[in-house]
Each structure stands twice: as C-alpha cells, then as structure tokens.
Amino acid sequence: MFKEYAHSIIGKIEEKLEWAELATFVPNKKTPVYNWFYYKEGFSRELVLKILDMFQHDVSLPVLDPFCGSGTTLLACRELGIDSVGLDVLPVSIFASSVKAKDYDTATVREIYSGFRRKFEKLPSEYPPLMKRAFSKFALEDIAFLMRDIMKIEDEKYRDFFILALINASIRCSYARKDGGSLKIRKRQAAPLRIMFRNVVKKMAKDVKRLSFRDCRTGVALCDARRLELEDESVGSIITSPPYLNNIDYTKVYAIEEFFIRPKGLPPMRSYIGSRISEDGFLGLPQAAVSYFKDMEKVLGELYRVCVPGANVALVVGNGYLPGSRRLPGDLGERTFSTDVSGVVDSDVVLAYMAEQLGFSLEKIIVLNKRFALENRSEKVGTLRESLLWLRK
Ligand SMILES: C[S@@+](CC[C@H](N)C(=O)[O-])C[C@H]1O[C@@H](n2cnc3c(N)ncnc32)[C@H](O)[C@@H]1O
Known part of the structure; x- marks a missing residue:
C-alpha cells in the first residue's frame, strides 16, 4: 500500500535546487534583526x-509556525503586516523570537547603554x-559585570x-x-x-532602523506542537x-544560550519530537523512526484541526539516514514504504502519506536540496533530500 502511494505521487515531486540555500539560516546571517540570534537549524x-x-x-x-525556532516566519510576516503565532518548546527560542519581533527606539538603546x-x-x-569550559575566566567576569547592569x-x-x-x-567569544x-x-x-x-549593541541599535515592521499582531508562546493551545479553524x-x-x-545544543535566561539550568525536556524509544511497529518503518513519525502524526492532526478549510501548509523536512535499518543484499524481506536498501527514510513521502490520511491533500513536494547519505563518512549509500511539503486542507 505504501509503495503504491509513493508511486502515485511521483508526478507531484518537483525540484527547485536553486532554493537550496534558502532552506538554511545562511541568508539570515546578513539580514538585520533576523541575525540577532544565530540558529543553525533555521x-x-x-x-x-x-x-x-x-x-x-x-x-x-x-500564519502559524508551531516550531518557530528563531522566529524567522514571524519576522517575515511582521514585515508584510500579517498576524502570526510562533510556538516552540525551547525557552530560549521563544525568548529570542519575542525580542526580535518587537519595535525599539535607537535613541533609547543608546541612552540605556550610555548608563552602563x-x-x-x-x-x-x-x-x-559548561560555562566554565565554554568561556575564558575574563569572559565570565565580563558576563557577570554586564548582567548586573542589564538587570538594573x-x-x-x-x-x-x-x-x-x-x-x-557571548556566543561569538565562546570556545x-x-x-x-x-x-x-x-x-x-x-x-x-x-x-x-x-x-x-551598536549594530542592533542601527538594525532597528534598517528593518521596518508593519502594524500587526505577533504572538509567541512556549507550547508543544503535539498539543496546540489554539482554537479549531483559526489559522490561514x-x-x-x-x-x-x-x-x-536542542536543549544540549543551545545550553549556553539557555543559561542567560535560566541560569539554574533546564529541567529535562521530554517534549522533543521522536525522543522516546517506541517498541511498536508503525507503517512498516524502521524501529528507530517509529516514535518520530508517531509524534509527527500527532502534530499533523493538530495542524489539520487549527487550519481553516482551504488553508495551505508548508513543512520543510529532511529525509533521514538510519544505517541500522539497512537491509543486507539478498535479504528478501518485505520492502517497506519508507526505506530502501540504503537505510534512507523518505520522510517527505511518509509525512505526505500521513497528512493525506488525516484529510490534507498533497499539492507538491518541492525538493530543495540533495546530498549523499554516507556510510563511514565516505561510502555513498543513497540520496538524502530536503523538501518543502505543500499541503492543503
Ligand atoms: C528546525 S527548528 C525550526 C527553525 C525555524 N524554522 C527557524 O527559522 O528558526 C525546529 C524547532 O522545533 C522545536 N521543537 C522540538 N520539539 C518540539 C515540540 N514538541 N513542540 C514545539 N517545538 C518543538 C525546537 O526547539 C526547534 O526550535
């Protein structure tokens, strides 16, 4: 059944490899305000x-972004004057997104800084x-000193x-x-x-004048995308x-950034997509992928619920490489929907299938990027795609 589905949507897959870099945070590094918080996965x-x-x-x-990260979707909507809602489970993401989405006055920033x-x-x-390992003794002294002025x-x-x-x-000065x-x-x-x-501070004070936001509402909140605290049929x-x-x-990779907003450390986070081990099978997927796709099924169900009829959904997703699920040559076991002999899981196709089961219709899968899946860092065993999944309710 899965194989048939994958075959049936071949005509909806198109390539736009010229957008490859746009699927990364790289262009944001040069964009005022967007670059106030470096988010590698953005x-x-x-x-x-x-x-x-x-x-x-x-x-x-x-517009809703239920995994808003550094707030890219929200800022772009603000530039166009479109109301938006950004949700994430990582507190420092929510903090950075909400700081970036506000209006500031350059003169006030300069005046406050002159009082330091x-x-x-x-x-x-x-x-x-971690902080002691990531910074020199002098940098830690500066952090303490600056933090004292900031808190005033x-x-x-x-x-x-x-x-x-x-x-x-601090991140720029860190080891x-x-x-x-x-x-x-x-x-x-x-x-x-x-x-x-x-x-x-000088650069951020100037940036405030370089990027203009239009009048609109931007909401940012901590929330697990598997249980959206939003009304049915409320987003376009x-x-x-x-x-x-x-x-x-993300709690590990952003542990230093988190320190500045919650110096006492993060409680263990259980709300990451696919972070549990699941014992059950699901859609013929390799074991290591089961909890990820079960979580994503919950997310897709929630997205369907909060969308107005006719709403469009764009999910930028990456296919995964699970070497453990690689089948040996000669293994005549049933070929699954989502992996071939290489151990590559076509997440875009699996998610499209799940979304269609939930009532969405697949408009297109736009392939943005392709690279090799490497075994032992050099043997090319398959192709990994990064795709934009375009769904409609
Ligand atoms: C690929 S990043 C999104 C980056 C974003 N598009 C940007 O441009 O900055 C995925 C985000 O999902 C968040 N996340 C992980 N599990 C989540 C969950 N259960 N609910 C909501 N957000 C979650 C992570 O904290 C991370 O910020």
Whole structure:
C-alpha cells in the first residue's frame, strides 16, 4: 500500500535546487534583526516570503509556525503586516523570537547603554561547568559585570533586548562550536567580551532602523506542537520546519544560550519530537523512526484541526539516514514504504502519506536540496533530500 502511494505521487515531486540555500539560516546571517540570534537549524526570510507568495496567503488570517525556532516566519510576516503565532518548546527560542519581533527606539538603546558602568570590576559569580569550559575566566567576569547592569534596566522590553545582545556577543567569544547534535569545545583566541558586547549593541541599535515592521499582531508562546493551545479553524496558513528525523537535542545544543535566561539550568525536556524509544511497529518503518513519525502524526492532526478549510501548509523536512535499518543484499524481506536498501527514510513521502490520511491533500513536494547519505563518512549509500511539503486542507 505504501509503495503504491509513493508511486502515485511521483508526478507531484518537483525540484527547485536553486532554493537550496534558502532552506538554511545562511541568508539570515546578513539580514538585520533576523541575525540577532544565530540558529543553525533555521531557514531564511527569503524562503518564507517565497512561500507566502506561492500560497497567496489571505492577509486577514494569521500564519502559524508551531516550531518557530528563531522566529524567522514571524519576522517575515511582521514585515508584510500579517498576524502570526510562533510556538516552540525551547525557552530560549521563544525568548529570542519575542525580542526580535518587537519595535525599539535607537535613541533609547543608546541612552540605556550610555548608563552602563564603564569601569569593569570583578564580581563574585558562580557558573555551571559548561560555562566554565565554554568561556575564558575574563569572559565570565565580563558576563557577570554586564548582567548586573542589564538587570538594573527597568523596562522589561529593553532589558530583554540587552540580554539578547549579551547572548549574541557571548556566543561569538565562546570556545564552543555547534557541531551537528553536540557542542565542541576548543580553546581559541577571542575578542574581549565587553568590546564584542559594545559592537553588538551598536549594530542592533542601527538594525532597528534598517528593518521596518508593519502594524500587526505577533504572538509567541512556549507550547508543544503535539498539543496546540489554539482554537479549531483559526489559522490561514502554516509555515514551519519540524525537527528532522536524525533529530538533535536542542536543549544540549543551545545550553549556553539557555543559561542567560535560566541560569539554574533546564529541567529535562521530554517534549522533543521522536525522543522516546517506541517498541511498536508503525507503517512498516524502521524501529528507530517509529516514535518520530508517531509524534509527527500527532502534530499533523493538530495542524489539520487549527487550519481553516482551504488553508495551505508548508513543512520543510529532511529525509533521514538510519544505517541500522539497512537491509543486507539478498535479504528478501518485505520492502517497506519508507526505506530502501540504503537505510534512507523518505520522510517527505511518509509525512505526505500521513497528512493525506488525516484529510490534507498533497499539492507538491518541492525538493530543495540533495546530498549523499554516507556510510563511514565516505561510502555513498543513497540520496538524502530536503523538501518543502505543500499541503492543503
Ligand atoms: C528546525 S527548528 C525550526 C527553525 C525555524 N524554522 C527557524 O527559522 O528558526 C525546529 C524547532 O522545533 C522545536 N521543537 C522540538 N520539539 C518540539 C515540540 N514538541 N513542540 C514545539 N517545538 C518543538 C525546537 O526547539 C526547534 O526550535
């Protein structure tokens, strides 16, 4: 049945490899405000604008991003004056998205910064082990010192603005590098943090004038996409990118950023898509993929519920490579829907199938990017796609 489905939608798969870079955060690195918080797993402003255009979105209805990350969808909607709602389970994502989506006054930022103490002094501070490994002793002293001044800012909106500036500056001075699903610590020469902070604040103060938002409402909240706290039939379009199958633990990768908003550390997070081990089979999928797709089925059900009839949904998804599910040559076991001999799981096709079972119709699968799945880092065993799944309710 699955094989038949995969075959039946071949005509709906098209390639737009010229959009490959737009599916990454790279273009945002140069875009004012979008680049206030570096989010390696994010997509770009340009991709969201292209999707809104493709959808001919009805501006009287809000756009939802249930995995909003660094808030790219929300900011693009704000530029066009479209109401939007962004949800995520990672507190620092919600923090960064909401700081970026507000309006600020350059003169106020400069005035607040001019009130910061110029004379640096050592302050007693306690840091968790990760912070001690990720920063020099001098950088940690600067963080304590700057944090003290920031905490004195009475206006919460501007206090948060400066906390985001401190996160941005600190990450640039840190020894930590994001490497797939983990943080790698390697000591290196880094600029003094207080100087980096000054430069970041200057740039952010200018950015406020470089990007203009139109009048509209932007809601941002902590929420698990498997249980959306939204009314039935309340959103006009959805533009999002869920975690991928070979999922990363965002709490680990963003542990340093999280420190600045919750210095006492994160409670263990159980709400990640596919983070549990599932014993049951599901759609003939390899065991390692079962809990991911079961979670995604719940998400798709929720997306269907909150969409108005006729709503368009864009899901940017990546196919996964599960070497454990690779079948041996000569293995005559039943070929599953989603994996071939290579161990590549075509998440776009599986999700399209699940979405259609729930009532959505598949408009297109637009392939944005293709790369090889590598075994032992060099043997090419299959092709991994990154795709834009376009669904309609
Ligand atoms: C691929 S990133 C989205 C990036 C975003 N498109 C951007 O441009 O910044 C996936 C996001 O899903 C969030 N996430 C993971 N599990 C979630 C869940 N159960 N509910 C809501 N968000 C979740 C992660 O914290 C992460 O921010």
